[in-house]
Amino acid sequence: MDRRVLRGRVVAALLLVVFLVVPALSLYVGPITLKSYDAEHQIKIVCSVSSAESSTDSSYSSRGVGASTLGIAIKTEDCGPLALRWGVTGANIEQTTRRLDAGERWCFTVGRGSYELRDLLHRVRQAVFVREATRCGDAAAVDRVGGGSRIGAIPT
Numbered sequence: 001m002d003r004r005v006l007r008g009r010v011v012a013a014l015l016l017v018v019f020l021v022v023p024a025l026s027l028y029v030g031p032i033t034l035k036s037y038d039a040e041h042q043i044k045i046v047c048s049v050s051s052a053e054s055s056t057d058s059s060y061s062s063r064g065v066g067a068s069t070l071g072i073a074i075k076t077e078d079c080g081p082l083a084l085r086w087g088v089t090g091a092n093i094e095q096t097t098r099r100l101d102a103g104e105r106w107c108f109t110v111g112r113g114s115y116e117l118r119d120l121l122h123r124v125r126q127a128v129f130v131r132e133a134t135r136c137g138d139a140a141a142v143d144r145v146g147g148g149s150r151i152g153a154i155p156t
Contacts, residue, residue: 038111042131045108045115047079052100054093055083072097074130080118082108083127100133107136 052074070093074082088096100106109132114121118128 034111034113034117037113038129041112042109043112043115045079045110046105046136047076047082047108048105049074049100050077051075052097054097072100073127074100079108079115079128080122081127082110082130084130084133086129086131099135105136107134108132109134 052072055071055073056068069085070088070090071083071085072088072093074084076082084096084100108130110128110130114128121128
């Protein structure tokens with residue numbers, strides 16, 4: 001086989017990998033991997049909440065099947081935007097939003113991977129999801145278990 005033909009095929013294969021395989025992996029495998037990592041690596045962060053508002057996110061497929069998910073969009077001064085979905089129902093969303101909007105310091109349980117990548121996730125319009133929110137007075141509250149007023153995965 002001619003070297004030019006072989007070189008052309010190698011270049012074409014590399015371009016295929018760079019422009020098709022890598023983006024496909026980052027769009028499909030990346031989020032699944034991050035979600036799985038976050039489920040196993042939870043951390044607690046302390047943030048000053050500047051505002052919170054209820055939201056409804058919707059998804060749909062090409063067949064027209066979709067779902068709506070209730071949540072609370074949380075803006076913080078020092079941790080970036082967060083989203084709370086766990087434990088949020090139609091019955092408690094307004095009360096929970098009002099409690100979070102109090103402007104106090106809160107301890108949030110989040111996935112370590114998402115929190116470390118929060119700047120990148122914010123650029124692609126993805127939220128850092130909160131597993132649990134606990135009212136706390138200072139950074140020492142992060143190490144306390146069961147202290148404060150909890151919302152999220154544990155009913156209030």
